[in-house]
Amino acid sequence: MNVAAPQSTALRWIYGGYMLAFFLYLAAPLAAAAMFAFNDSLFPALPWKGFTLDWFFGTTEPKLGMFYDRRLMEGLRNSLYIGVIVSALSVVVGTCNAFLFERKQFPGKSALYVLMIVPLVIPGVILGISILVFASMIANGLEDTFDLEWDFLRPGIFLVVLGQFSFLVTITSLVIAARLRKFDVALEEAALNLGASRLRVLRTVTLPYLAPALFSAFVVAFLVSFENFNTTLMLVGSDAPLTITMYDRMVKVGSTPVLNAVSVFLMIGSGLLALLSVVVQRGKEPKA
Amino acid sequence: MPRSDAGKLSLILLFMPFVLWMALLIVLPQLGVGYLSLREKLGPGKYSFGLANYMDFLHEPVYWNTLLRTAWMSILVTILALIVGFPVAYYIAKIARQRSRAALFLMCLIPLWVSDLVRAFGWIVLLRETGLISGFLQGIGLISGPVELLYNDVTVVVGLVYTVVLFMIVPLVSTLDGMDNSMIEAGYNLGGSRFTVFRRIVVPYAMPGIVAGCIIVFMLTAGSYLTPILLGGKNSMWFTEQIYEQFVTRYNWESGATFGVLLLAFTSFVVWLGLRLTGQSLASTVAKD
Amino acid sequence: MYDLQCERLTKRFGQHIAVNDVSFDVPRGSFFSILGPSGCGKTTLMRMIAGFETPTGGDIRIKGASVLSTPPNRRSVKMVFQHLALFPMMNVGENIAYGLRCRGENKADIGRKVAAVLERIGLPDVAEKQVSQLSGGQKQRIAIARCMVLEPDVLLLDEPLGALDLKLRERMKIELKLLQNQFNTTFLYITHDQSEALVMSDNVAVMNAGRFEQIGSPQELYNSPRSGFVAGFVGDSNRWQGRAVDVADGEARVALDAGGEVIAMTGDSKVAAGSKVEVFVRPETISLGAGADGNRLSGTVDSLLFNGANSRVLVRTAGGNLVEVGHAVMDGSSPVRPGDQAEISWRREHCLCFGVAG
Numbered sequence: 005m006n007v008a009a010p011q012s013t014a015l016r017w018i019y020g021g022y023m024l025a026f027f028l029y030l031a032a033p034l035a036a037a038a039m040f041a042f043n044d045s046l047f048p049a050l051p052w053k054g055f056t057l058d059w060f061f062g063t064t065e066p067k068l069g070m071f072y073d074r075r076l077m078e079g080l081r082n083s084l085y086i087g088v089i090v091s092a093l094s095v096v097v098g099t100c101n102a103f104l105f106e107r108k109q110f111p112g113k114s115a116l117y118v119l120m121i122v123p124l125v126i127p128g129v130i131l132g133i134s135i136l137v138f139a140s141m142i143a144n145g146l147e148d149t150f151d152l153e154w155d156f157l158r159p160g161i162f163l164v165v166l167g168q169f170s171f172l173v174t175i176t177s178l179v180i181a182a183r184l185r186k187f188d189v190a191l192e193e194a195a196l197n198l199g200a201s202r203l204r205v206l207r208t209v210t211l212p213y214l215a216p217a218l219f220s221a222f223v224v225a226f227l228v229s230f231e232n233f234n235t236t237l238m239l240v241g242s243d244a245p246l247t248i249t250m251y252d253r254m255v256k257v258g259s260t261p262v263l264n265a266v267s268v269f270l271m272i273g274s275g276l277l278a279l280l281s282v283v284v285q286r287g288k289e290p291k292a
Numbered sequence: 293m294p295r296s297d298a299g300k301l302s303l304i305l306l307f308m309p310f311v312l313w314m315a316l317l318i319v320l321p322q323l324g325v326g327y328l329s330l331r332e333k334l335g336p337g338k339y340s341f342g343l344a345n346y347m348d349f350l351h352e353p354v355y356w357n358t359l360l361r362t363a364w365m366s367i368l369v370t371i372l373a374l375i376v377g378f379p380v381a382y383y384i385a386k387i388a389r390q391r392s393r394a395a396l397f398l399m400c401l402i403p404l405w406v407s408d409l410v411r412a413f414g415w416i417v418l419l420r421e422t423g424l425i426s427g428f429l430q431g432i433g434l435i436s437g438p439v440e441l442l443y444n445d446v447t448v449v450v451g452l453v454y455t456v457v458l459f460m461i462v463p464l465v466s467t468l469d470g471m472d473n474s475m476i477e478a479g480y481n482l483g484g485s486r487f488t489v490f491r492r493i494v495v496p497y498a499m500p501g502i503v504a505g506c507i508i509v510f511m512l513t514a515g516s517y518l519t520p521i522l523l524g525g526k527n528s529m530w531f532t533e534q535i536y537e538q539f540v541t542r543y544n545w546e547s548g549a550t551f552g553v554l555l556l557a558f559t560s561f562v563v564w565l566g567l568r569l570t571g572q573s574l575a576s577t578v579a580k581d
Numbered sequence: 582m583y584d585l586q587c588e589r590l591t592k593r594f595g596q597h598i599a600v601n602d603v604s605f606d607v608p609r610g611s612f613f614s615i616l617g618p619s620g621c622g623k624t625t626l627m628r629m630i631a632g633f634e635t636p637t638g639g640d641i642r643i644k645g646a647s648v649l650s651t652p653p654n655r656r657s658v659k660m661v662f663q664h665l666a667l668f669p670m671m672n673v674g675e676n677i678a679y680g681l682r683c684r685g686e687n688k689a690d691i692g693r694k695v696a697a698v699l700e701r702i703g704l705p706d707v708a709e710k711q712v713s714q715l716s717g718g719q720k721q722r723i724a725i726a727r728c729m730v731l732e733p734d735v736l737l738l739d740e741p742l743g744a745l746d747l748k749l750r751e752r753m754k755i756e757l758k759l760l761q762n763q764f765n766t767t768f769l770y771i772t773h774d775q776s777e778a779l780v781m782s783d784n785v786a787v788m789n790a791g792r793f794e795q796i797g798s799p800q801e802l803y804n805s806p807r808s809g810f811v812a813g814f815v816g817d818s819n820r821w822q823g824r825a826v827d828v829a830d831g832e833a834r835v836a837l838d839a840g841g842e843v844i845a846m847t848g849d850s851k852v853a854a855g856s857k858v859e860v861f862v863r864p865e866t867i868s869l870g871a872g873a874d875g876n877r878l879s880g881t882v883d884s885l886l887f888n889g890a891n892s893r894v895l896v897r898t899a900g901g902n903l904v905e906v907g908h909a910v911m912d913g914s915s916p917v918r919p920g921d922q923a924e925i926s927w928r929r930e931h932c933l934c935f936g937v938a939g
Contacts, residue, residue: 009386009387010486011486019379019383019387022379023379023380023383026376026380027399029454030399030400030402030403030454032414032418033411033413033414033415033417033418033454034402034403034406034410034411034414035414036414036417036418036423036424037410037413037414037417039417039424040417047422051427096309097309097310097313100306100309100310101306101309101310103306104303104306104307104310108302108303108306110303110307116310119314119318120310120314122318123318124508125507125508125511125563126318126322126511126515126556127511127512127514127515127532127555127556127559128515128517129515129517129532129535129536129552129555130322130325130515130535130552130555130556131321133325133535133539133548133549133552134318134321134322134324134325134552135317135321136539137321137324137325137328137545137549138320138321138324140545141324166317169313169317170313170317170318173313188664188666190662190663190664190666191666191668193631193633193653193660193662193666194660194662194666194668195668195679196633196653196654197631197632197653197654197658197659197660197728198654198659198679198680198683198727198728198731199654199655199680199683199684199731200654200679200680200683201654201683202298202654204683208679209668209670212670213669213670227405230407231405231406231407231408231409231410232407233407233408233409233517233518234408234515234516234517234518234532237517237536238536238539238540247407247408247409250409251409251518254413254522259413259416263413264413264417267406267410267413267414270406270407270410271402271406271410274402274405274406275402275405277405278398278401278402278405279398282394282398
């Protein structure tokens with residue numbers, strides 16, 4: 005008997021009904037957006053005019069499919085490029101932070117730990133404008149005093165990467181630190197005792213243990229980077245990632261079902277990646 | 293002794309990325325924004341320092357009202373997210389069977405992985421004049437013509453709750469998961485009613501998770517951009533929109549910086565107030581994993 | 582010759598002294614145990630020998646050479662950890678091969694040595710298995726094999742039998758002793774379980790609050806304890822408070838606080854006329870009924886405790902003390918019942934007293 009659950013059958017049904025309603029609520033907008041990706045109509049609206057895959061693969065105007073829409077594909081490419089770079093950087097720095105906070109002692113540790121959490125709490129827009137302002141100050145300063153034109157400090161991919169990196173590191177640090185905390189230090193001592201050098205211990209014992217968390221952290225960082233809007237919006241230059249491109253299209257041109265097609269693509273892609281990370285995390289779990 | 297030197301060296305090496313990240317990407321940029329907010333443009337290349345920008349803000353009722361509106365709507369969204377999300381988190385953590393637990397949790401996370409943009413887009417498709425709900429209501433004869441469900445406050449709140457409720461559920465599930473059922477059993481055994489047990493045992497235990505969830509949800513909502521704008525239309529009056537406008541449309545960076553500082557200060561104040569009222573601290577809630 | 586020598590080893594953590602001026606020598610090829618309650622400092626001592634803690638003072642010598650400046654991954658003392666610390670991300674063969682690979686041996690040699698050591702511990706076919714597929718006893722042996730394949734000078738074992746259940750523990754005690762004989766390596770074994778120490782060891786050191794109270798063979802510790810702590814910690818013992826009335830020739834007449842008088846052998850030099858003492862008598866040396874000479878007390882049978890060969894009769898003496906009397910056969914054939922009047926007696930050689938501070 006589960007003590008935590010409601011005892012009367014009526015309450016249990018109501019509770020179950022509530023959960024069902026909640027998941028419908030979660031799914032509704034996604035299903036709606038997905039549905040119109042397959043509608044053979046020029047507008048993502050009723051009436052339903054038949055099933056089509058043209059919005060994905062169509063090659064002629066006005067029904068130009070997503071995969072043939074040059075600007076959307078460019079946006080996708082930029083998103084992937086930025087995502088991989090920023091995730092890799094975040095995992096590396098996140099690992100350093102995890103070791104720093106889990107293994108080392110130094111004054112002010114708890115205060116610095118809170119500081120590490122802060123980037124998650126600051127609104128994305130503010131993270132964006134702060135880096136924009138700071139980079140511009142440096143760029144202007146360099147230009148005025150040394151006549152150096154460091155273009156990469158102007159809005160563009162470099163700043164977007166920095167902006168996303170600033171809060172993704174917190175996420176990766178937390179994920180990796182959680183796993184590191186569960187590590188039995190006796191394993192490292194045993195390896196040392198058997199004659200391994202410290203570097204070897206890291207390579208053969210600690211990092212293999214952390215591997216699932218490193219992978220998870222990478223996937224989470226990638227997904228969050230891919231779908232990020234607020235911070236990216238303030239820092240974007242001429243090479244826009246997919247979310248910005250979609251937003252531009254929506255606001256300036258009005259929505260065509262192509263955007264629904266992109267939504268379906270994003271849903272499937274993110275779903276697969278998230279599933280992959282969960283499976284890997286569970287698969288590599290040592291059954292101690 | 294060679295070993296403690298190696299220890300010190302590794303400490304410094306590990307410390308470097310952290311320090312660089314914090315200093316260059318968080319601390320200094322925030323200071324930069326603060327600095328910029330104190331600057332007033334008098335002419336090309338001429339600046340004066342002072343609180344002029346803040347004065348402008350206070351004297352312009354539109355800005356002040358927008359900030360207040362953003363704040364109280366965010367609080368409303370936070371409360372709603374808590375009310376909607378708590379039963380879900382409780383179900384997943386306590387009631388669902390072991391195997392379904394992971395699946396349910398994953399299902400909850402799916403909307404999270406899809407961008408803010410796609411979610412807002414989905415709501416538009418559902419709620420606008422030519423959208424699904426309007427069409428459905430017409431189809432079953434409840435209304436005679438298409439109805440515009442977008443562009444009002446209720447829709448914005450519903451959309452925001454949708455976006456953030458998952459950030460409320462995740463810390464709640466994590467906290468409730470650690471709760472031993474025998475505490476609840478002991479509560480009943482000692483004579484408590486269902487309500488008493490809930491109020492005096494479950495809720496206090498879950499408090500760190502509740503507070504963590506509320507802080508995250510509140511800051512997310514206040515800092516939201518897409519959902520209020522797309523679902524609220526021209527009359528959305530959300531503060532982040534003002535910031536964007538100042539920076540991009542008007543290219544008035546000083547003003548934009550001022551708004552940024554104000555948003556951060558105001559939301560931090562609300563968070564601090566909330567923490568004080570419930571007797572928690574940032575370290576004990578958000579930082580706990 | 583001595584494989585391991587510790588000289589005046591001390592370890593201080595701030596104000597707290599965990600290991601206080603400990604010295605001992607472990608002869609080559611012997612089984613040496615350090616026995617003590619939790620918190621007595623034995624784990625710290627072991628970690629210092631392995632190199633994970635630096636001593637505040639003193640020296641550690643392995644085969645005559647000091648190892649204080651050698652880092653832990655270069656000392657030839659290998660350690661079996663309390664929870665075994667088998668690497669979960671490697672299979673059994675890779676676990677055992679780990680130390681050999683660190684040393685840089687070539688593949689063929691490694692394969693051969695791993696197979697040989699698995700043969701010796703009696704598990705020839707498990708090299709490909711995952712650690713999680715093994716039973717508790719098998720994991721024990723793999724942990725030992727992982728160390729033994731490196732042919733260490735000394736093997737350290739940190740309470741390895743703690744996680745096993747009783748029957749398995751009894752079997753492992755015998756197996757460990759056999760393994761030690763077979764490999765002929767010096768074993769240094771720490772435990773809080775005195776039956777482990779007594780069964781397996783050639784020599785035992787009893788440790789209390791950072792100091793060694795006594796070092797000796799199991800028989801010496803059991804029969805001739807040199808302090809009240811050792812007398813009470815090793816084996817079971819009745820323990821009574823009293824005052825020495827007079828002392829002569831290594832014997833003392835003790836007036837028990839609870840009434841009655843006994844003659845006891847003096848265990849240490851702190852026993853003097855008038856001093857407070859503790860008297861120790863082992864249950865198996867007491868018998869029911871009046872003995873010819875020796876100590877004698879009278880009382881009533883309080884209860885019978887059945888425990889197989891360790892069965893006891895509890896007798897409450899006139900003064901109020903509850904005495905445990907060894908009564909190995911309790912099958913109803915001997916007519917003892919609660920409430921009966923009883924005389925208990927024992928020889929004075931089996932009765933020890935030690936001075937008590939304060």
